[in-house]
Amino acid sequence: MTVMRGEALAALHRVFGYEAFRGEQEAVIEHVIAGGDAVVLMPTGGGKSLCYQIPALVRPGTGVVVSPLIALMQDQVDALRALGVRAGFVNSTQDFDERRVVEAEFLAGELDLLYLAPERLRLEGTLDLLSRGKISVFAIDEAHCVSQWGHDFRPDYLALSLLGERWPEVPRIALTATATHATHREITERLHMPQARHFVASFDRPNIQYRIVPKADPKKQLLAFLREEHAGDAGIVYCLSRNSVEKTAEFLTRNGIEAVPYHAGLDAGTRAAHQARFLREDGLVVVATIAFGMGIDKPDVRFVAHLDLPKSVEGYYQETGRAGRDGLPSTAWMAYGLGDVIQQRKLIQSGEGDESFRRRAHQHLDAMLALCETVRCRRGQLLAYFGQDPDPAGCGNCDTCLTPPETWDGTVAAQKVLSTVVRLQRERGQKFGAVQIVDILLGRRTAKVIQFDHDQLSVFGIGEELTEVEWRGVVRQLLAQGLLAVEGEYGTLVLTEASGAVLRREREVPLRKEPKKPVTSRSGGSGASGSGRGERKAAVAELPEALLPAFEALRAWRAEQAREQGVPAYVIFHDATLREIVTVWPTSVAELGGISGVGEKKLATYGEGVVAVLGSLGGPSGAAGGDGAEPDPGPEEEPGFEPEPEPDWA
Structure with missing residues (x-):
């Protein structure tokens, strides 16, 4: 041995x-x-x-x-x-x-x-x-x-x-x-x-910051996230449908972010070309269905964003895991709302498969919803799902740790929603979706409310203490907790076996408080700036400002080598290796051989080129500020946009 x-x-x-x-x-x-x-x-x-x-x-x-x-x-x-x-x-x-x-x-x-x-x-x-x-x-x-x-x-x-x-x-x-x-x-x-x-091994990826924001205008939220936090970074945006992929890629491109679509409906040549560009180019965004990403070995993917709810925690974990393979700070960001819950429930009920398959699909979705609605550490919830013990103190690098959400006793609000569903079904023999339920609670005399005389119901207008956003949050969380279910082609809401305990006041319903304004950028954590300089914030998080020119010079040299050989840049050297090179600043090929990630073949092939680039910059003393000390790395027109309307499920 x-x-x-x-x-x-x-x-x-x-x-x-x-x-x-x-x-x-x-x-x-x-x-x-x-x-x-x-x-x-x-x-x-x-x-x-x-x-x-x-x-x-x-x-x-x-x-x-x-x-x-x-x-x-x-x-x-x-x-x-x-x-x-x-x-x-x-x-x-x-x-x-x-x-x-x-x-x-x-x-x-x-x-x-x-x-x-x-x-x-x-x-x-x-x-x-x-x-x-x-x-x-x-x-x-x-x-x-x-x-x-x-x-x-x-x-x-x-x-x-x-x-x-x-x-x-x-x-x-x-x-x-x-x-x-x-x-x-x-x-x-x-x-x-x-x-x-x-x-x-541990499933923990401590360099990834997990964040889930309330869905308002998802494309607009995504654009703000990319502009403020990941300008110039490579990343993946996941959408549920091919149509959404195409529209999102076009929207980003129209707003100055280079993006390409990837889904099974594209011809093989286009898919291959877009994948090759993603692997070989810096700063390209791929908007994709889950058809893209498995096995992608690109180490410098700085973010993975979801505009639609994944079907399972396994899928979410695998997709977010495509960010930050080099161990540098990265973001897993998702916009999530009521429509996602209803849509996924509908897909399960109307999809192929027997009752056992649907039951398993609901279990997967329930676990995903629990992750979205948790008030505890998201990383801890992920680790617990995979059977590992989370840190009871939290991770300090997810949204619920950085900005703990408020909770409130939503029992009465839940009873009002459930009572509205009951009265529609028992008194009128009708079933409606979330839009109609909320309109009834808020006392809105919309065309549909008047058409069906819903303003005559005893529950009409009993929910004016909450806003529309807050009521939608209540419905979403009731669906997530299994106190409401989705039925039929139009996603109508019906009670579950667990609903009765709430209506009989035998069960309390704690809920997350909906933020007054959806958060579109992080207020803490590594690398947030919003400076718009297009700097490689995450990739050089541990480099002092004085070493950035050398890092960029090596990136430019690496890009040239990659173009000549027709291979992705990371095949030459990872960003993490370049970062260590400029920190150590080897003055000979022999010294370069001591850098992590530089094996014999790469040393022989690229050693002299790397040393020559560093030599042309004058040496580490000047780069670090001229005091002769070793470098000390520190801590690491939106034209014509209209919000996507919420579908009327009724």
């Missing part, structure tokens, strides 16, 4: 430029190198890929990586080759000759890693190819795709149990960033890995 550990550390330093493993990495790698199966749950950015890359480099043979991400395989292979790793892939994007070259390299033992899509393992030709070569390890990436309850379910993953049956002597490692205990068990069972050792 000592020899194996030494070889693993040597590979880590030689290839990747790191001195030590992080967290569970070392234990996972030693176990797999020794021939054991492993199931690894590790957050995005936690270093999952090293858990199979190092064993593939140390064990004899080629590591076979099963990945659902055909569109990203070229970039994954390019990144490994830049490190000096002999990597290749076989998929449907290649012609016959290209595939034949890679297959020949595999059979000749000239590959360290071979990437395949799960669909390809259903082909007898692929299985025959693998049986004629030497395999060091099977890595099943994005293993949550095996879960039929997951939003990324891929049927071809169900056939991957054959790997253990056909190659019982080859260790297998299944990896995912998103799994509850139930999904964890399902991965183990469906992949037939009963003897696998399980490694569960």
Whole structure:
């Protein structure tokens, strides 16, 4: 075991430029190198890929990586080759000759890693190819795709149990960033890995600030968030529908923020072009459905925004995890409102699937709503959902910790809403949506209220103590707490079994107070400024002002190298590595070799270029202020916009 550990550390330093493993990495790698199966749950950015890359480099043979991400395989292979790793892939994007070259390299033992899509393992030709070569390890990436309850379910993953049956002597490692205990068990069972050792790292991503704001004018709120906090930053905006994706991307572009759409309705060429731009360009925003993002290895995504409510906590966690893979401050921002709750409930009720499927979908949504409505630490709620103990003192880096919400006794308000629903149904045999309920409570004689004589109901006008926004908040929270339900095509409101206890005064209903004005930018936390300078606030959060010119000079040099080689900039060096370089300010190639993230291949390829850029700037003394001291890093026309109308669910 000592020899194996030494070889693993040597590979880590030689290839990747790191001195030590992080967290569970070392234990996972030693176990797999020794021939054991492993199931690894590790957050995005936690270093999952090293858990199979190092064993593939140390064990004899080629590591076979099963990945659902055909569109990203070229970039994954390019990144490994830049490190000096002999990597290749076989998929449907290649012609016959290209595939034949890679297959020949595999059979000749000239590959360290071979990437395949799960669909390809259903082909007898692929299985025959693998049986004629030497395999060091099977890595099943994005293993949550095996879960039929997951939003990324891929049927071809169900056939991957054959790997253990056909190659019982080859260790297998299944990896995912998103799994509850139930999904964890399902991965183990469906992949037939009963003897696998399980490694569960912390799901905490302390560099991500989680924030959820009341939805008012979502596009307008998003624009303010980007302008004030993330000007010039790369990020992802998630929307529920293709139409919303298109409109949001167009809106941002019209208002001076470069944005492109991504959804399954676009042709493959356009999707590939937009994905390539996102990976290779600085500061581009992609507006997407959940079809985008899985496996994206771009480390400097500074924000992930949601304009619609995700269907599950797993989906939310996975999508927000695409921000801040480099460990630098990033934001997970979401606009959330009553319409989201009604829409998701409707989708579940009208969607395909049996009663068991709908019940499970409601459970997922209930957990997501609990996260949105919590008055406690959001990070703590996330960690508890994944079975981990949160800090009872809170995280200090989410909206509920930075600005604790107020609560109030909403029992009487809840009774008024429920009574209105009861009277409509029992006295008139009618069911209506939230808009009509609120209009009745506020005593509004709208056309629809007059048409149905709802101004004659005893509950008409009994809710004038609250505003429309506040009543909508009450309805939203009653839906979230299961005290109201959504029914039918039009999203009408009906009582639940739990409603009776509230109407009988047997149950109290605590509610969150609705903010008087929706918050569109953070008032605290790292990197908030709103200066509009377009500075890389998060990416250089720990750099003193005097070192920023050197950091930007290295970024410009890196961009030029990336353009020449046709690869994403992060394949050359991550921002975190550039930040350490300007902090240490190496004056020779040998000194540069001591920087984290600079392995032997990158040192040989880029070392002289980096030293030359720093040399042209005069040296660290001048950059740090001219006193000769070591740099001391510090703490890290909106034309024609109209708010989207709330749908009339009645």
